[in-house]
Amino acid sequence: MNGSVHSSPNVVDIKLKRGPAGLGFNIVGGVDQQYVVNDSGIYVSKIKEDGAAGLDGRLEEGDKILEINGVKLENQTHRSAVEFFRTAGEDVLLRVQKKSPHHMNGPTGSQPEHNSSAPALGVLAMLAGAAAILGFLYMRHHRKPF
Numbered sequence: 001m002n003g004s005v006h007s008s009p010n011v012v013d014i015k016l017k018r019g020p021a022g023l024g025f026n027i028v029g030g031v032d033q034q035y036v037v038n039d040s041g042i043y044v045s046k047i048k049e050d051g052a053a054g055l056d057g058r059l060e061e062g063d064k065i066l067e068i069n070g071v072k073l074e075n076q077t078h079r080s081a082v083e084f085f086r087t088a089g090e091d092v093l094l095r096v097q098k099k100s101p102h103h104m105n106g107p108t109g110s111q112p113e114h115n116s117s118a119p120a121l122g123v124l125a126m127l128a129g130a131a132a133i134l135g136f137l138y139m140r141h142h143r144k145p146f
Helices: 052-056 078-086 118-141
Strands: 003-005 011-017 025-029 042-047 064-068 091-097
Touching: 011 052, 025 078, 042 052, 064 078
Parallel strands: none
Antiparallel strands: 003 011, 011 091, 025 042, 042 064, 064 091
């Protein structure tokens, strides 16, 4: 495996080899485009299945990229972070903080999980509709003449 764990259990190093589709993921964040409230870090927003990251399988949407080839990404604009990725070369070493479901704002882990009553409401609506149709049919066939 091309990775090692550091002092924090959720920080790992991931080595990727740039492929025909590049590194195969998109990023969001930066000091000018905060993705997480009060955090100007750079986050993985999308993994391309056929790209280097997707084929490797360790990088996930919502992970925070701390460093690329030893360069810290804190306090960088989004554009400068993109340039670091574009000019990183063929072999790229990422230091990554694995996503935490409790502090994300974006599409991954945006809300704590809770049970939804929406499916139960849908069933109730279908039953009410069926009862209305059956009632209409019953009244139509059992109507008494005036």
